[in-house]
Amino acid sequence: MTKKEQRDNALDLFVEHGFSKNKIAKTVGVSVQTISAWAEEDGWDETRSKRLKVEKNMKLRIFKLIDHSLEVFEQEINGQQEKGMLKHLDKGQIDGLSKLLAGIKARELNFSDSVKLFTDFMEYVNGQDNKLAKELIPYVDGFISELRKRE
Template sequence: MGISKAQEREYARILYVNERITFKEIAERTGVTEKTIGKWAEADNWAKLRKSLLTTKEAQLVHWYNQLDALNEDIAKRDLPIPSAKEADIMSKITANIQRLETEIGLGEYVEVSRKLLTFIQSVDLDEAKKFKNYIDEFINSKLKNG
């Protein structure tokens, strides 16, 4: 089972945003042409994404917990503290988002941890870091293929 174009595109975007490397380097690491990388970057506005602060998993969790807390506080203030059907649906969706974020390890997290590990290895042994980078790329590609 090969990597889908969507998965290649996502991996390329993550490399561009998180590692701040060139289109040429991304093309070498993903096996996609530099021209295609450039088209994806322009179409999806990667430059803007790179400039923005990426929301961390923890920040997203805090956001969802705050929304859930605010909704619960509003409901608790009522004479009959029972959520409406719409509120119950919203609470269910927020809870599902929280659960997904707390249990899911996404591609971005693999890339982020790998990047930090590679930075550490570079500080110890630059030649080994160059070799290790290839293993990281193989690992990320295997996650794209096999989940």
């Protein structure tokens, strides 16, 4: 793995997943001093802050859309009840709500869970066989890089 890929992965772990600099150093395979230097040079704290604001706003907007859709459906159901003609939501309405919710879950779980799993795995391997853990780092980093590119 190149230094650029290590640096990109480190930034991603800091910004997207909130890893500490110590944990990033262990995961990426560089010193904490290197991570601190990269963070300072590239303005990681500001990038993380902006990203969190954007993500929070995006989630709020999606939840507002879901809430609005539910209100419309509830109004429709209440109108049907008043007329004594209660109908189920149609397939399109259910699919729309399901897709919005699935989008939120997929975004939150996919990459983050993979990184967490591999970080935990590497900590386990390191506790069992430090030499093997060091040998695996480039492969794990490469795998995480590929996952990040897919997102």
